Structure formats: C-alpha cells, structure tokens
Amino acid sequence: QLQLQESGPGLVKPSETLSLTCTVSGGSISSSRYYWGWIRQPPGKGLEWIGSIYNSGSTYYNPSLKSRVTISIDTSKSQFSLKLSSVTAADTAVYHCARIATGGFDFWGLGTMVTVSS
Amino acid sequence: SYELTQPPSVSVSPGQTARITCSGDALPNQYAYWYQQKPGQAPVVVIYKDSERPSGIPERFSGSSSGTTVTLTISGVQAEDEADYYCQSADSSGTYWVFGGGTKLTVL
Numbered sequence: 001q002l003q004l005q006e007s008g009p010g011l012v013k014p015s016e017t018l019s020l021t022c023t024v025s026g027g028s029i030s031s032s033r034y035y036w037g038w039i040r041q042p043p044g045k046g047l048e049w050i051g052s053i054y055n056s057g058s059t060y061y062n063p064s065l066k067s068r069v070t071i072s073i074d075t076s077k078s079q080f081s082l083k084l085s086s087v088t089a090a091d092t093a094v095y096h097c098a099r100i101a102t103g104g105f106d107f108w109g110l111g112t113m114v115t116v117s118s
Numbered sequence: 119s120y121e122l123t124q125p126p127s128v129s130v131s132p133g134q135t136a137r138i139t140c141s142g143d144a145l146p147n148q149y150a151y152w153y154q155q156k157p158g159q160a161p162v163v164v165i166y167k168d169s170e171r172p173s174g175i176p177e178r179f180s181g182s183s184s185g186t187t188v189t190l191t192i193s194g195v196q197a198e199d200e201a202d203y204y205c206q207s208a209d210s211s212g213t214y215w216v217f218g219g220g221t222k223l224t225v226l
Contacts, residue, residue, distance in 0.1 A: 037215070046220040047153075047161065047204050060213055063119055096160060100215075103172060104151035104206065108160035 002027040004097050004109035012091075012116050018084040022097030022109060023077075030055050030075045035100035038071060038082045040093040041111070048093075052100055053080055087116045120144060120209040122218035129224040136192040138221045140205030143186055150188040151206045152181060154199075155220075161204065165190060192223075200225045 008020035022036070029036065037052035051061040053071045061069050065084070073080040084091060094111040122142040130136045140150060150168050153161035163172055165181035168188060178193045188207075192199055205218040 039217075046202075047155075047206075047217040049206075049215040049217060052215065060215075063214065103166040103170075104163045105153070105161070106163055106166075106172070108162075110160055 002099065002107045004107060006095060006097050006109045006112040008112060010113055010115060012087055012114060013118050014088055014116055015086055018087050018091060018114055020082045020095055020112065021079050023079050025078065029078045033101060036080045037098050037100050037105065039096045039098060042093040089116050092116045120216050122205050122207060122216055124205060124218040124221045127222045127224065129226055130195050131226045132197060133194055136195050136223055138190045138203050139187055140218050141187045142207060144210040145186050145188055145207060147210060148208045148212060150183065152190045153204045153206065155202045155204065195225055197225050199223060
C-alpha cells in the first residue's frame with residue numbers, strides 16, 4: 001500500500017523559509033502515471049493546492065504562491081520537497097503531500113502542522 | 119484566479135438525500151473530483167472524473183455534471199457521512215488545480 005509521510009520543522013520564524021519533505025513508500029515515485037503535490041489547510045479553513053511536480057521535474061504552482069514556492073523531486077530517495085520563502089503568520093497550516101492520478105489526489109500523507117511565529 | 123464555489127453548509131436528516139453543488143466556469147471542460155474530510159484526517163476521494171466512484175466508496179455516493187455546475191449526491195445519508203466535502207478541478211488550461219471552499223455536511 002502506498003504511503004506518504006511529511007517531515008520538517010513544526011515552527012518557522014516570520015520572513016524565513018519553510019522546508020518540508022515528503023517520503024513515498026510502497027510505490028514508485030518515478031512512475032510516469034503520476035504527479036506529486038503539496039496541499040495546505042490553515043486551521044479551521046479549507047484546502048489550498050500549493051503546487052505539483054512530475055517525475056521529470058516539471059513543476060506547476062498556484063499563481064497566488066508562485067513567487068515564493070519551489071518544489072523539487074529526488075527519485076533516488078523517493079522524496080519530493082517543498083520550500084516556501086518569506087513566510088508570514090498566514091502560512092500557518094497543516095501541510096499535506098499527495099499523489100495525483102487520473103483518480104484525483106488519491107493518496108495523502110497525514111499532514112504536518114507548521115506554525116509561523118517568532 | 120480561478121475559483122470553485124460551494125455552499126458553506128448543507129443539513130439533512132438521516133435517510134434523506136444530500137446534494138452539494140460546486141460551480142466553476144471551466145467545469146464544462148475539466149473533470150471534477152470530490153473529497154470527504156473528517157476532523158483530524160486527510161481527505162479521501164469519493165468521486166473522480168465527475169461521476170466515477172473509487173472502489174470501497176459506498177454506492178450512496180454519486181456525482182453528476184451539468185454545464186458549469188457539478189453535484190455530489192449522497193442518497194440515504196448516514197450519520198457517518200457527516201464531514202466536510204471539497205470539490206476539486208483544474209483551470210481551463212488544465213495546468214492549475216483548485217479546490218472549492220468546502221461544504222460542511224451536518225446530519226441532523
């Protein structure tokens with residue numbers, strides 16, 4: 001069974017860069033059938049797509065975050081990563097990684113809470 | 119930026135039918151997906167490609183599409199269906215994904 005696990009600091013200072021990694025197990029991150037993505041959910045609010053990456057390294061970002069987001073992939077480690085720069089309190093959220101297939105965002109990580117605070 | 123619009127809340131009694139709508143200009147040309155999220159859990163896809171149901175999802179969940187609106191229908195609602203539901207699709211270019219604002223389904 002495919003599993004995704006987010007990891008990274010739970011606390012980031014304002015103006016710094018948030019960095020998270022998603023480790024994929026039980027399946028191949030190199031498959032041409034899938035994209036891999038990041039989604040966030042502020043406390044008590046809805047889901048927001050941050051961006052996605054293909055195994056070739058092609059990336060797609062939410063236009064509202066594009067200037068601050070970088071997503072990369074390391075197929076040798078079965079990992080893909082998120083960097084979000086110049087964070088503010090508005091970036092406080094649960095961050096999920098997910099697999100994207102023809103059936104939608106079909107496998108999700110449990111999510112990791114990131115708080116932006118000094 | 120492209121948006122999908124959902125009602126904030128829907129309430130139904132057990133055994134009744136719940137309908138949750140999602141509107142967006144690109145929906146005639148892009149597939150819609152529906153996700154169920156219960157508190158403290160990751161979302162689970164309940165409908166994909168407008169009307170397809172993944173294995174393991176009860177038959178009472180169905181999806182339909184008409185023009186710029188897609189609808190998630192839950193027939194014979196059960197208490198366990200109480201959750202937040204999100205629609206998801208892509209913009210007209212198919213490049214950017216977007217989620218609707220979410221609908222809280224309350225089973226009275």
